[in-house]
Amino acid sequence: PRIAVVGAGQVGSTLAYACQIRGTANTVALFDTDAAKLRAQVLDLRHGGMFAPTVEVVGSDDVGICAGADVVVITAGARQRAGESRMALAGRNVRLCRALVPELCALAPEAVFLVVTNPVDVVTQAVLEVSGLPAHRVLGSGTVLDSSRLRALIAARAGVGVAGVCAYIVGEHGDTAVPLWSQAFIGSVPVLDWVVDGRQVFDEPARREIEDSVVGAAYEVIAGKGATNYAVGLAVTHVLEAILGDQRLILPVSAYVADFHGIGGVCLSLPRIVDRSGAGALEPTVPGTAELAGLRRCAHVIAKACRESGVDVCG
Template sequence: MALNQRKAAVVGCGFVGSASAFALMESGLFSEMVLIDVNREKAEGEALDISHGLPFAKPMQIYAGDYRDAEDAAVVVVTAGAGQKPGETRLDLVNKNIAIFKSIIPEIVKFNREGILLVVANPVDILTYVAAKLSGFPKNRVFGSGTVLDTARLKYLLGEHLGIDSRSVHAFIIGEHGDSEIAAWSSANVSGIPLNAFCEMRGHFDHDKAMKEIAESVKNSAYEIIEKKGATYYGIAMSVRRICEAIIRDEKSILPISSIQNGDFGIDDVALSMPAIVGRDGVEGAVPIRLSEDEKAALQASAKTLKKVLDTAF
């Protein structure tokens, strides 16, 4: 069946799935969206609740369905999985969520072999790799939300630190979406001005201390939010919307999504986040950013951490 470029499927209607569905409805990108959940009533309730706001938005059909209803979806957003509990790392979720993916991915693939699989469930890098292997899809059509949200957190905090619009900050978090992630300070800039030079313009001179504090804040953001309110979902929902915009509008945007690496920086056969060109065909190419020797070493260590988990769990 031909894909409907105006249709999305969201698999999993927990906090992240329902917030993502809401963000996608507000985006106006899609004219049809199916919500799929093991608890059919939950999916029906979310679809109804979001539908009731349609008089204030763009026309759209939103409904609960099953995997067959996803057969012509251009993008299948997979948020299903156990959530991260207070005190739990993303990697602690591995075995539970790999088991869930072993039941979900074959069901999606049974009906839809042409769409893009966007993995959002955690640990996103491990599950992106698992989804790619279980689906048999080409690498460009299976990728994870990766460090798109971490990067947004970094830009937000740098914007606050410097008293400027966070959209003028150009910087990436790379590697694992988790404890071994790396802030790629070497390539960070503010509208083309090297970060340290811009910091000094704004009266900040203790670069090492500020970089360390901001990187730690980014890394611990999710833990802090989970501690305070039990789950994180608005930030990731807006990240899902942003990635879907790049796909559906064929924007060729550069986003730090998680995809299986092909040898860059000596990293192969593991999914992690690096900046990539994202468009209608999914991942259209890697963007080789400048990294210091320390950053390269940290990226390779991040890959090793993920590989070790994959070797024992999958």
């Protein structure tokens, strides 16, 4: 299979690197309009070919390099700066993606589109609108990374490997994101019932601390190193493997929601079955009342940002 990555910045290139090491596809094609930067990234990736020989990395400043892709990953766009919220990027990045998508659709008519550019929910909605594709063919990385951060913190506190934790953050990939504590598990035990020596490990203060950590995580990383790239690179690779491998993984990707307990009309993140066709059926989950209220708030925030960026919202 062939992956096309639009944007060879930190995120796009690191994602290509993760795909190269993991052998996610036969070919990873990078596209960026900055020819010198693009060529440097592609050379640096190709020079490691001897140590990751199953993936060919190619690149060009001509968008034609994306032709025939099975998945088009959109990472291009201005990125979050220290202290800036993701929504502040909306206008610029929506315009950029709108401009690119028609040609990408023509070049890769069978592709699933995977949006990483922030604010990811708004940009995903914009790509869905301008592409005219069926809803399942356009998805965003959503809260896959946020959920990974949540799981890492739960796992560390419980003293178990992260593979044993199932927990989702849903809604917006941003400041209103909602952790679904009522439906989080360690092994087969609800996180809320995890006790050690008779003491509840994830009590209210512990949960607040974890939530603050997750919300503050991207800000802290950006403050310290100027950008996030490693975790997002692996998170997107995970989604790509679910798609290309038709793995039917349950992932909190951003995709169009028609009606989830009365919430809908925009792209937002909920656990869904991700397969070769893209974003499949929603997990039949029933969030608690406060969690649903949080989700409704997310939908409003995303819809508002969409309207302000000139992106249509249903209903």
